[in-house]
Amino acid sequence: MPTTKPTTKTLREGSARKRAAILSAARELFLADGFDRSSVDAVAARAEVSKRTVYDYFGDKQTLLRAVVDAVGESMIATVRRTLDDTLAGVAEADELDDALVTFAMRIATDMLGSAEYATLQRLVRTESGNLPHRGYNSMANTPDEALAEQLAAFGEAGLLDVPDPRLAADQFIALTFGVALDRLGSANAVEDARVRPLVVEGVRTFLRAYRSGQGG
Numbered sequence: 001m002p003t004t005k006p007t008t009k010t011l012r013e014g015s016a017r018k019r020a021a022i023l024s025a026a027r028e029l030f031l032a033d034g035f036d037r038s039s040v041d042a043v044a045a046r047a048e049v050s051k052r053t054v055y056d057y058f059g060d061k062q063t064l065l066r067a068v069v070d071a072v073g074e075s076m077i078a079t080v081r082r083t084l085d086d087t088l089a090g091v092a093e094a095d096e097l098d099d100a101l102v103t104f105a106m107r108i109a110t111d112m113l114g115s116a117e118y119a120t121l122q123r124l125v126r127t128e129s130g131n132l133p134h135r136g137y138n139s140m141a142n143t144p145d146e147a148l149a150e151q152l153a154a155f156g157e158a159g160l161l162d163v164p165d166p167r168l169a170a171d172q173f174i175a176l177t178f179g180v181a182l183d184r185l186g187s188a189n190a191v192e193d194a195r196v197r198p199l200v201v202e203g204v205r206t207f208l209r210a211y212r213s214g215q216g217g
Helices: 008-033 040-047 051-058 061-087 094-112 116-127 144-157 166-185 196-211
Strands: none
Touching (some): 008 040, 008 061, 008 116, 040 051, 051 061, 061 094, 094 196
């Protein structure tokens, strides 16, 4: 009886499942036992793959750690983009900006900064910084900047804001809202600390005083 050969799609799906299993196992072990005490053998056993498979996918343990951090960051980028779509994408009038930007910032402070994903990233970056490159892993999740800049640029094109440098405007928005909360309170988790919201509201007001278009008042 002829043997059915696996299709390219089946092989690709199997490969994705194995990669996801390895990342999940590595994340659990790095958090529980630390990077140095987590062996590739242990990761392979937990992921139910061979040690060779782990090396085939990631090359070495340090690359695997970076992949875990990147995967968490990508998940949070997706959260930011969903939040932008939910709260800012439909804004068409200048007088809607205040409430929409506060809503966006508060959703980020709850859905992202209050999430297990963010806690995981912060803990990994804090405890394993010596095993990570310096390209931004110590920033606030490296997530909202580009996505927010794109939305601010769209507001600029619509005449709602005056943003000659959208990326700078995004950095300043983050600094005035989440950044102030992090510096003052040590956290921007609005779920756990009611003091976050007033700081976010004032940060949005300050941002709009600087960037609101003359057309919008």
